[in-house]
Amino acid sequence: MPDDRVIAAKPLRQPQDNIPQSKQTRDALLDAIRAYVGRVRPVPPLSIDELRTHTAAVLEQTGMEAKYADFAAVLLDNEVWRDTVAAIPYDKRLLLLPKCLRDAKGCPASFDEIGLLCEHCGRCAIGDLKSQAEQLGYAVLVAEGSPIVMSLIETGRIEAVVGVSCLSVLERVYPYMEAGAVPGIAIPLLRDGCADTSVDLEWVWEAIYLTTEDQTRRFNLDVLHSQVNDWFSREALAAAIAPHASETEQVALDWMAKAGKRWRPFLAVCAYSALSGDHSLSREKDLRKVAMAVECFHKASLIHDDIEDGDKERYGERTLHAEYGVPVALNVGDLLLGEGYRLLAEVDVSDAQKVRLLRVAAEGHRSLCLGQGSELAWMRSPKTLRVSEVLDIFRMKTSPAFEVALGLGAILADCDEQVHAALRRYSDSLGIAYQIRDDLDDLHSPAHEDLLHGKRPSILPALARDAADTPAACSSPEVEAAAWRLMETYKSQAIGSLIALKNANLKGLLRRVIARMFNDFEIMGCCNDPLAQRPPRHE
Numbered sequence: 369m370p371d372d373r374v375i376a377a378k379p380l381r382q383p384q385d386n387i388p389q390s391k392q393t394r395d396a397l398l399d400a401i402r403a404y405v406g407r408v409r410p411v412p413p414l415s416i417d418e419l420r421t422h423t424a425a426v427l428e429q430t431g432m433e434a435k436y437a438d439f440a441a442v443l444l445d446n447e448v449w450r451d452t453v454a455a456i457p458y459d460k461r462l463l464l465l466p467k468c469l470r471d472a473k474g475c476p477a478s479f480d481e482i483g484l485l486c487e488h489c490g491r492c493a494i495g496d497l498k499s500q501a502e503q504l505g506y507a508v509l510v511a512e513g514s515p516i517v518m519s520l521i522e523t524g525r526i527e528a529v530v531g532v533s534c535l536s537v538l539e540r541v542y543p544y545m546e547a548g549a550v551p552g553i554a555i556p557l558l559r560d561g562c563a564d565t566s567v568d569l570e571w572v573w574e575a576i577y578l579t580t581e582d583q584t585r586r587f588n589l590d591v592l593h594s595q596v597n598d599w600f601s602r603e604a605l606a607a608a609i610a611p612h613a614s615e616t617e618q619v620a621l622d623w624m625a626k627a628g629k630r631w632r633p634f635l636a637v638c639a640y641s642a643l644s645g646d647h648s649l650s651r652e653k654d655l656r657k658v659a660m661a662v663e664c665f666h667k668a669s670l671i672h673d674d675i676e677d678g679d680k681e682r683y684g685e686r687t688l689h690a691e692y693g694v695p696v697a698l699n700v701g702d703l704l705l706g707e708g709y710r711l712l713a714e715v716d717v718s719d720a721q722k723v724r725l726l727r728v729a730a731e732g733h734r735s736l737c738l739g740q741g742s743e744l745a746w747m748r749s750p751k752t753l754r755v756s757e758v759l760d761i762f763r764m765k766t767s768p769a770f771e772v773a774l775g776l777g778a779i780l781a782d783c784d785e786q787v788h789a790a791l792r793r794y795s796d797s798l799g800i801a802y803q804i805r806d807d808l809d810d811l812h813s814p815a816h817e818d819l820l821h822g823k824r825p826s827i828l829p830a831l832a833r834d835a836a837d838t839p840a841a842c843s844s845p846e847v848e849a850a851a852w853r854l855m856e857t858y859k860s861q862a863i864g865s866l867i868a869l870k871n872a873n874l875k876g877l878l879r880r881v882i883a884r885m886f887n888d889f890e891i892m893g894c895c896n897d898p899l900a901q902r903p904p905r906h907e
Contacts, residue, residue: 371793383566386435386535394568398432398443405447413549418444438535441601442556445542449528452551454580456528459505463576465494466557467510492642496860500907503867506530528552530575534560540609570883573863577879581872588878589884592724593642595649596634599656600625600663603875607708608660613806616891619692620700620707624667627683631885632666632773635658638881639777642874643787652781657711658725658780662773664708665729669736669769671701676744705733705811717780724779732772739764743825755854767799778874787874793865798882802856803827805886808851827851836881859886 388394404426410418415575415887423441427434453461490823498508529552534540553575557564598604602625609624610617636659673679674687675694681687689697712725742761747755753761774791776816807826831850862882870874 384560384743385586387439387556387558388432388436389504391568396430397430397436397440398571399428400440401440401444401447402513404429405444410448412445412551414445414448419542440553442538446553446781449553451528451576453553453575454529454578455553457505458579458760460525460527461506462529463497463501463506463508464529464533465497465508465510466533468534468557479749485856488554495863496857497572498862500860500867502577503864506576524668532572533556536560563870567840570880573879573883574876577866577876579872579876588649589638589880592637593630593634593884594635598660599632599633599659600628602632605660608656609711614700616700616703618695619688619696620703623688624663624704626666626685628663630663632769633662635770635773635881636662636777636780638877639774639783639791639874640781641777642877643778643781643783643871645873646781654715654717654780654850655777657715659774661708661711661729662776664704664711665733665772666769668701668704668708669740671697671704673740676740696886712776715773715780719813721782725776728775728779729772732768732775735764735768739768740765746825752833753825753830755827758825758827761825762800762803763796766803767796770799770802771795774878785867787871790865790868793868794862794878797858797862797865798885801855801862802885804855804858808848808855810847827854 371408376489383389385776388397404422406423408425410422414422419441420437423437423444424434426440426444427437432440494510498510501508529550531552532555534557538556553565555571555575558568601606602621605621605624606613610621613621637649637655640655640658641645644651671680672689674682675689675697679687681688687697690698692700709726711731712729713722715722715725717725742764747762771792774795775788778787778791802826810826811828828847828851831854832844832847859882865880866875866878869878
């Protein structure tokens with residue numbers, strides 16, 4: 369169902385000067401700190417002098433500027449405490465969120481003596497973070513660091529704190545946490561001043577879900593993704609699919625090797641690796657077949673999609689039918705479908721697992737065709753769709769590809785039906801979020817004309833219609849902001865679906881995967897507003 373909550377705008381500001389400016393640089397710093405702590409093994413709690421010494425060593429090793437010392441110190445202290453926090457049950461942890469996460473302009477929440485009373489209106493990330501943390505068992509406060517935190521710790525109710533705050537507050541709080549030997553993980557805001565700040569949301573989710581049962585935390589997703597990409601070089605594809613390729617197979621191999629993010633085969637590998645614990649991919653031969661089958665299905669759907677939509681360009685080049693004609697393109701697409709099923713049939717698993725592999729692929733194929741059919745029916749008589757109608761098309765057309773990829777990898781690891789049901793819910797929300805993001809990307813590309821003129825179903829004109837606006841307003845900042853928030857809602861639903869998973873490795877890895885796919889960081893509103901300054905209400 370579509371999200372009917374009020375949607376907040378999404379201002380964009382760069383991180384402040386003493387914080388690395390790009391997510392890639394911040395991730396690289398975090399990786400360096402994790403490697404350093406794993407090698408040196410500092411013992412918490414660290415005094416401020418110890419923390420400064422270790423931080424200086426990391427910055428020297430990485431060649432990063434000294435101005436990032438405060439930010440690096442927070443990350444290093446987090447890493448020192450990480451294993452301790454991971455061993456503490458969720459119901460013994462406190463999630464402390466800042467009030468500046470809220471949307472200052474329209475937040476309906478009130479305040480009491482303890483902090484903000486969230487109304488779950490959807491204007492900011494507080495509702496999703498709070499509800500999912502509480503489902504895990506956390507106590508949650510939306511307030512500045514206050515005496516109540518220490519009082520909860522002193523009663524024994526809380527044994528660890530996961531918090532989000534600005535660097536200036538973390539600097540003031542650190543001596544108290546160190547003196548009390550309080551295990552904690554702090555995620556720094558990227559700007560001080562409580563105005564349009566931001567946070568690396570991936571890090572917040574990772575800290576909330578942290579558990580010793582998840583053995584994938586140090587699993588390098590970038591290395592794994594790169595490894596999967598190597599399987600789709602022209603040479604690797606030819607060796608696996610058609611060593612003595614005919615002319616038709618040559619065209620198919622060239623198309624398979626064309627640039628792409630390879631998210632779907634990557635997801636299949638992630639699901640297998642997490643469920644099996646086989647991080648070294650000892651069954652690489654079978655896993656390659658599954659991954660290549662997933663990509664065969666995807667690339668076939670793109671060929672057919674481009675023909676049906678009349679698109680002339682893909683990956684910055686001519687589409688296959690524009691290059692070779694429709695008959696050749698149709699034939700190559702059909703060949704890739706057959707190739708995908710052939711690869712699955714050759715996987716070395718039991719007959720029962722093989723039936724499951726083929727059934728999941730066939731069901732996904734069928735659902736995708738029905739979704740595309742809905743779009744084609746719409747194209748015969750285009751009209752501005754409602755949000756719910758567009759989301760239904762996304763659910764049928766985009767989500768199945770993710771479900772097939774995850775399902776095939778999970779079946780190779782011999783998953784049970786409970787896991788598959790959770791993956792289905794995850795894929796449903798992930799596919800919708802991914803397609804909304806695609807629409808937003810198209811809004812700032814040459815494809816935006818298709819959106820403005822309603823040449824294909826898109827969430828943007830649907831949001832404009834549901835807001836009683838004109839179709840031309842689908843490129844307005846208000847509608848774009850609404851689409852961003854709707855995307856964040858479905859991403860949060862995907863993350864929330866992982867709560868049902870009993871396998872901590874799969875839960876942890878899929879939580880990290882979604883952040884990688886969307887390059888997450890969350891834009892926040894301002895807490896320095898009149899409502900936040902009102903005196904506490906008393907009953």
